[in-house]
Each structure stands twice: as structure tokens, then as C-alpha cells.
Amino acid sequence: MGDALTIVMTAIGLGLSLVLGRISVNQFHQVKSAAEFLLVRRTLRESSGELRRFAAWEHRSQLGAGTGVAAITKPGWILERPLEVDRIVLNLVAAPPDPPVDPRRVLMRYWPLSNTGRRYSRYHEAVSELDRPANWFDAACYRMVAVRPSATGSSLSLDLAATRYWLGFDTTEALAHEAAHVYQRTKGAKISGPFRRKLGDPFDFERRHCPVGFVTLTVRQDGDDSTFFLMRRGSKVATGVNMTAAVPSGEFQPSDDSPFSLRRDLDLWFAVMREYAEEFLGHDEVREHRGAPIDYDHEPPFDLMQAARRQGLMRLYFLGLGVEPLTWKAQLYTVCVFEGATFDRLFADMIQENAEGVLQLPSLHRGLAQPFQGWRFDEPTVRQYLDSLALSPSSRVALRLTWRHRFILGLTGDGPSGAGISGIE
Known part of the structure; x- marks a missing residue:
């Protein structure tokens, strides 16, 4: 049933209930x-691929900065070669x-009425009451403030500040909700609404709370055999519902809300480790x-x-930084390369399903005390996923850049560096 027809049928049913005195005005x-x-919200879930593609087209002049990736970037944000994350x-x-553009002043028109008869003032309040995700709480996070590429384009310096998860959600995910609302109202003709227009510049981080995510x-x-892993996110996560994503991925945030952790956990490696514990080993939310x-x-x-990394048996590389066209959320792109026996030892108890989704796997077969096997890291498989609208934009960037740098990373592949994968975005 189409969305318009659903609204009509809902209105008819409510009208009858009102006439019959079953409900008040x-x-x-x-x-x-x-x-x-x-x-x-359903449009946002079911048409997310189209919405993201539309957003990429609207921001096409800002995409890639000559790097060929479907993210809003500036020169120097996508590194010329992978760099050890430290x-x-x-x-x-x-x-x-506080940002000069207050989402409440622009977006309240989109939020429903509460039981007090007034509209919810923030997006997360309406989501909490009507469509609450399974893992849902306000927590300390990092907010992007400034990005400074090195003069040679070989590194980045990032200024980050403390913020709260819901402040970021009320900006980035509310921006996506507005896009879905406009897309639905205009029958797919456009996605830009008042909030996107008021924010104006996706590179102006001081005009909004810009949370930072990472994808690994x-x-x-x-x-000579390399494989990689993907996860299908579930229907009750807060963001990226039903999307396929590189794993692990998550919010860049400290492990708790203490001032000590806020300073100590400003470390991508720590964040990636915590996500491995949750998404590969099924640990409770750290x-x-x-x-x-x-x-x-x-x-x-x-x-x-930690021990494996110190011994050089696993290596975490930084690939670059981008802003997602639909949500304007900052994303850090990384790749973690494991020596095979080390991966098998660390993830012998690997699980297929975790609190956020299900691993997408070529086979559910596994040996005793062995992890699941990933997808072959070869041109046909990489091309298949880069062609898929189901793959999240940030995961597509991470996969593309890893393929581009596969020889630098010591991985196998077909043809010269960067060959065979072109113009897919």
C-alpha cells in the first residue's frame, strides 16, 4: 500500500472514530x-538508498574533491595513501x-503532537515515544569542530569537542527525516527543506552539532587469500536501519561519560576495539x-x-574523512588488516547476530573454534558491493579506498592499483 493511500485510510478510520465519539478531537x-x-520514518528506512543517492547528486559539486569517493570532502581529507591510525x-x-541554527525553530513543523496537545520540540523525543530503537540512550560523544590537512596531504589534524548523542541525532538524523518528508511530499522530486537550506554549508561545523562516526x-x-566482513543492520537500530555496513562501525565516543574517559578515549583504536567486542564477540554494550x-x-x-597490534599481527589504518551527503554527519574511514591465524584466535567465538544486526556471510559453515569466513576480497565481489544501493555510503567509501590501496596494504587483488573499479558511484 502506498504512503498516500495509507494516510488516507488512516484519516478515514480516525474520522469515523471521531464521528462515533470513540476519540476526542x-x-x-x-x-x-x-x-x-x-x-x-518508514520512507526513511525503505527508501534510504534512493534518498542517499539523491543527496549525493544534490551535493555533486562537493563530492570527492578529486578522489572519486561519494562523500562531501575537501582537498586533503581523503589521504593519498593509508596511514597508521596513531x-x-x-x-x-x-x-x-551553541550553533546559530536551532533545529527546534525549523523542524518542529515535522514532529507529531504529544499527549499534551503540543508538538514534540526535538526529534529524539518523538522517536523515543513512537519508534524507540532497542539501544537508545543519551551519551557523551565527540563533535567535529575543525579539520586541518597537512601541507603535503599525507595526514590530518582534527579538533573535536564534547557533545551529547541526542544533540547530534537531533541534527543529522533530523536532517535525513526532513529529506524523507520532502521526498515523500514531492513524490521523489527533491529532498531539500528549510533546515538544510538554513544550515547552508556542510563544511561549517560551528553551525550545527556534527557528530563523528567511524567505519572500519x-x-x-x-x-594470497584475503576476505572482508559486512553486517546487515537491524530494524531497531537508531541509524542506518536495514543498511549493509562494514563491520565494525559506530559512534566515535568515550567508553563512559567521565571526564577521564572523555580525554583518554579520544583514540580511534580504542573505539574500534570496543566495537569488535560488541559486534564480533557479542559483548554487552561496552x-x-x-x-x-x-x-x-x-x-x-x-x-x-592490544598485544596482537603491538606485535604487528593486526594493523589499523586511517583512510580519510568525509561528510555524508544525506545527514551531514562526519565519518572517519579506516581499515583493519589481520594476519589470518591471529584473526582466528581473537574471534574463535565469533557470533553471527549481535544487538545491532546480522553478519552477511557467504556461508554459515564454520569449523570448531573457528570464526566465520568473510567475502573474498577480489574484483567481482568488491564491484558487486560497490554497485549495491544497500551498502551504506561510508562503507562504500571504506571499501573503495581499501581496494584502491590494496597493494600498499599488502593485500591481493587483480590488476594494477585502482584498476577495474571506476565510476561506480
């Missing part, structure tokens, strides 16, 4: 506005003043950790990952 408007809100400079700076392509290398801060050198499974 206030209840009629409240339920109707909630139904319309949820229909836009060589990226991350600075914790004081939070800038995991590659298992065993001689942010729910109670008591003392995480001891990464002595607490499993982080101690084993």
Missing part, C-alpha cells in the same frame, strides 16, 4: 500526526558556542560497563587485541 489530531510521522592528530578542544573494513589476510574505566591492557578481549 485532540486524540484525533494526535493519532493522525503520529501516523504521518511514522510513515515518514599518526592522525586528535585534539580535544573546548566546545564552541575488517580484512583477514591469509597468504558503555554499560560499570565501575572503573576499561583497562585496555589487562581486560579481555582488549588485552589480546
Whole structure:
């Protein structure tokens, strides 16, 4: 049933209930506005690929900065070659003043009525009441403030400030909701609304709360054979619903809300380790950790990952930075390359399904005390996923850049570096 017909049928049903005295006028408007809100949320889920492609087209003059990736970037943001992640400079700076564009003033027209008869003032409030994700809480996060490429284009320095998850959600995901609303109203003709127009410049991080996410392509290398891993995100996650994504991926945030962790966890490697624990090994959300801060050198499974990395048996590389065209969220692109036996040892108890989704695998067969096998890292498989609208934009960038740099990374592939994969975005 189409969205327009669904709204009509819902309105007819509510109208009959109102005439028959089953609901009050206030209840009629409240339920109707909630139904319309949820229909836009459904459009956002079911048409996310088209919305993201449309957004990429609208921002086509800002895409790639000559690098061939479908992300909003500036020169120097996508590195010319992979860099050990520790060589990226991350600075914790004081939070800038509140952004001049207040989402509440622009976006309340899109939010439904609460049981008080007034509209919800923030997107996360409406989502909490009507479409609550399974893993849903406000937490400390990092907010992008400034990006400074090196003069040679070989590194980046990032200024980050503390923020809260819902402040970022009320900006980036609300921007996507507005796009879905406009897309639905104009029957697919456009996605730009008042909020996107008021923000104006996706590179002006001080005009909005810009949360930072990261996406890591995991590659298992065993001689000349390399494989990579993807996950199908579930229907009850807060973002990226039903999208296929590189794994692990997540919010760049500290492990808890303490000032100590805010400073200590400004480290991409720590964030990636925590996501491996959750998405490959099924550990509970690490942010729910109670008591003392995480001891990464002595607490499993982080101690084993730390040791493997120090021995050069796993390597985490930074590939670049971009802004997603639909949400204007900043994304950090990385790849983690594991020596085969090390991967098998660390993830012998690997799970197929976690709290955020299900691993997409070529086979569910696995040996005793062995992890699942990933997809072959070869041109046909890489091309298949780069062609897929189901693959999230940030994951597509990470996969494309990993393929481009496969020989630098010591991975196998067909043809000269960068050959065979062109113009897919």
C-alpha cells in the first residue's frame, strides 16, 4: 500500500472514530500526526538508498574533491595513501558556542503532537515515544569542530569537542527525516527543506552539532587469500536501519561519560576495539560497563587485541574523512588488516547476530573454534558491493579506498592499483 493511500485510510478510520465519539478531537489530531510521522520514518528506512543517492547528486559539486569517493570532502581529507591510525592528530578542544541554527525553530513543523496537545520540540523525543530503537540512550560523544590537512596531504589534524548523542541525532538524523518528508511530499522530486537550506554549508561545523562516526573494513589476510566482513543492520537500530555496513562501525565516543574517559578515549583504536567486542564477540554494550574505566591492557578481549597490534599481527589504518551527503554527519574511514591465524584466535567465538544486526556471510559453515569466513576480497565481489544501493555510503567509501590501496596494504587483488573499479558511484 502506498504512503498516500495509507494516510488516507488512516484519516478515514480516525474520522469515523471521531464521528462515533470513540476519540476526542485532540486524540484525533494526535493519532493522525503520529501516523504521518511514522510513515515518514518508514520512507526513511525503505527508501534510504534512493534518498542517499539523491543527496549525493544534490551535493555533486562537493563530492570527492578529486578522489572519486561519494562523500562531501575537501582537498586533503581523503589521504593519498593509508596511514597508521596513531599518526592522525586528535585534539580535544573546548566546545564552541551553541550553533546559530536551532533545529527546534525549523523542524518542529515535522514532529507529531504529544499527549499534551503540543508538538514534540526535538526529534529524539518523538522517536523515543513512537519508534524507540532497542539501544537508545543519551551519551557523551565527540563533535567535529575543525579539520586541518597537512601541507603535503599525507595526514590530518582534527579538533573535536564534547557533545551529547541526542544533540547530534537531533541534527543529522533530523536532517535525513526532513529529506524523507520532502521526498515523500514531492513524490521523489527533491529532498531539500528549510533546515538544510538554513544550515547552508556542510563544511561549517560551528553551525550545527556534527557528530563523528567511524567505519572500519575488517580484512583477514591469509597468504594470497584475503576476505572482508559486512553486517546487515537491524530494524531497531537508531541509524542506518536495514543498511549493509562494514563491520565494525559506530559512534566515535568515550567508553563512559567521565571526564577521564572523555580525554583518554579520544583514540580511534580504542573505539574500534570496543566495537569488535560488541559486534564480533557479542559483548554487552561496552558503555554499560560499570565501575572503573576499561583497562585496555589487562581486560579481555582488549588485552589480546592490544598485544596482537603491538606485535604487528593486526594493523589499523586511517583512510580519510568525509561528510555524508544525506545527514551531514562526519565519518572517519579506516581499515583493519589481520594476519589470518591471529584473526582466528581473537574471534574463535565469533557470533553471527549481535544487538545491532546480522553478519552477511557467504556461508554459515564454520569449523570448531573457528570464526566465520568473510567475502573474498577480489574484483567481482568488491564491484558487486560497490554497485549495491544497500551498502551504506561510508562503507562504500571504506571499501573503495581499501581496494584502491590494496597493494600498499599488502593485500591481493587483480590488476594494477585502482584498476577495474571506476565510476561506480
